[in-house]
Amino acid sequence: MSAKIAAPRGTFDILPEQSAQRALVEHAARELLEAAGYARIETPAFEATELFSRGVGEATDIVQKEMYSFDDGGGRSLTLRPEGTAPVCRAYVEHGMHKLPAPVKLYYLGPFFRAERPQKGRYREFWQVGAEVLGSDDPAVDAELIVLLHDLLKRLGATVRLRLSSLANAQTRAAYREELAAYLRANEHELSETVRSRIDLNPLRAFDSDDLRTQAVMAKAPRLIDRLDSEDAKHFAEVRSLLELAGIPYEIDSTLVRGLDYYTRTLFEFTSDALGAQSGVGGGGRYDGLVELIGGPPTPGIGWAAGIERIVLAAQVSATRDVPPDLYVAHEGRRADAFTLTLAARTAGLRAQMELGGRSLKGQLKHAERISARHLAILDAQGTRLDGKPAEDIVRQVLSA
Numbered sequence: 001m002s003a004k005i006a007a008p009r010g011t012f013d014i015l016p017e018q019s020a021q022r023a024l025v026e027h028a029a030r031e032l033l034e035a036a037g038y039a040r041i042e043t044p045a046f047e048a049t050e051l052f053s054r055g056v057g058e059a060t061d062i063v064q065k066e067m068y069s070f071d072d073g074g075g076r077s078l079t080l081r082p083e084g085t086a087p088v089c090r091a092y093v094e095h096g097m098h099k100l101p102a103p104v105k106l107y108y109l110g111p112f113f114r115a116e117r118p119q120k121g122r123y124r125e126f127w128q129v130g131a132e133v134l135g136s137d138d139p140a141v142d143a144e145l146i147v148l149l150h151d152l153l154k155r156l157g158a159t160v161r162l163r164l165s166s167l168a169n170a171q172t173r174a175a176y177r178e179e180l181a182a183y184l185r186a187n188e189h190e191l192s193e194t195v196r197s198r199i200d201l202n203p204l205r206a207f208d209s210d211d212l213r214t215q216a217v218m219a220k221a222p223r224l225i226d227r228l229d230s231e232d233a234k235h236f237a238e239v240r241s242l243l244e245l246a247g248i249p250y251e252i253d254s255t256l257v258r259g260l261d262y263y264t265r266t267l268f269e270f271t272s273d274a275l276g277a278q279s280g281v282g283g284g285g286r287y288d289g290l291v292e293l294i295g296g297p298p299t300p301g302i303g304w305a306a307g308i309e310r311i312v313l314a315a316q317v318s319a320t321r322d323v324p325p326d327l328y329v330a331h332e333g334r335r336a337d338a339f340t341l342t343l344a345a346r347t348a349g350l351r352a353q354m355e356l357g358g359r360s361l362k363g364q365l366k367h368a369e370r371i372s373a374r375h376l377a378i379l380d381a382q383g384t385r386l387d388g389k390p391a392e393d394i395v396r397q398v399l400s401a
């Protein structure tokens with residue numbers, strides 16, 4: 001025997017029972033989002049590397065260490081998509097969607113790739129469902145998106161917490177960045193090695209640190225949420241009051257930092273205690289500068305993404321895979337008749353299966369029982385029977401039963 005070949009680390013097979021659970025999640029997502037006017041978009045599994053280095057941000061974990069990049073053989077660098085927002089914005093620009101009536105509401109559902117250390121709920125290939133709205137900075141868009149993700153998780157049975165913040169606009173953030181960097185420098189000796197090395201590159205990530213001494217410093221750090229200008233403060237207040245109208249509880253968390261550089265204003269994350277260390281189920285935020293950053297016209301945008309595997313874990317989605325067939329066709333010495341009958345039954349809309357496992361007639365009857373077939377046809381030398389009685393037109397009889 002040859003040596004076995006296993007799936008790569010951090011990847012997984014979706015086995016039939018799991019695919020039934022995932023189908024429930026996907027179905028619920030599709031139904032909720034389409035009912036709210038979102039249309040599906042799918043982008044390629046790989047893109048020009050530059051889309052992510054520019055669109056996600058050089059300073060992010062994703063770009064610095066999580067991308068699967070490769071040379072396409074012609075000297076161009078391509079990357080397996082680590083996230084969906086930059087690709088959707090790329091498609092929006094490429095297909096001139098800014099000429100469509102605004103806002104453009106899109107959703108996607110597919111595999112993403114990140115070179116991470118595999119753990120429970122953290123894989124190298126995983127699936128996300130995501131939604132993006134381009135062309136409107138109306139706070140009702142922010143609230144609608146948050147409500148949709150909340151409703152999806154709730155409908156599937158997940159208990160989640162919502163954390164909410166505002167990242168202001170680029171100018172306020174730049175000024176705040178300086179203020180925070182100065183504060184970090186003043187407390188440099190108390191900070192972890194990583195945080196210290198990122199003071200200039202990305203000081204906001206210091207809030208993310210799991211180092212205890214760093215956390216003590218960060219507890220007293222200035223907060224961006226206290227620096228919002230009046231426009232951003234008004235926008236944030238609107239989003240909050242719409243969430244309150246929708247009856248969705250949330251916590252303001254001014255330390256909320258998400259892994260993408262381009263966020264502005266509203267930022268949110270849903271977490272679940274059922275997940276352990278990887279507690280994030282899904283989240284997102286507003287990215288009013290992103291479309292322009294990747295070569296499009298100035299266009300406000302906002303979106304979220306949620307991991308299908310983490311939703312399944314958080315919601316403990318259960319599904320039964322096997323729907324019993326309407327008709328099981330057992331046969332002995334009459335394969336062609338059984339085949340024709342099975343096809344005819346399917347054409348008539350029945351869920352029909354014929355014996356394909358080489359069982360004895362007795363074994364076939366047992367099998368039909370095991371899979372709870374509603375009706376059993378037997379085709380053998382003695383004739384044709386349905387549920388033990390001689391039968392003429394089996395399909396018609398099953399249909400009218």
Ligand code: ATP
Pocket residue numbers: 083114116121122123124125126127128258259278279280281282283284305306307308309310311
């Ligand atoms: P985390 O804090 O777990 O690293 P993230 O901030 O990197 O998450 P996002 O980039 O916002 O996550 O992606 C949105 C969602 O996609 C996450 O909330 C999570 O459910 C899922 N996700 C992200 N990375 C992975 C992964 N490596 N494996 C499985 N799911 C993932």
Ligand code: MG
Pocket residue numbers: 259
């Ligand atoms: Mg991550």
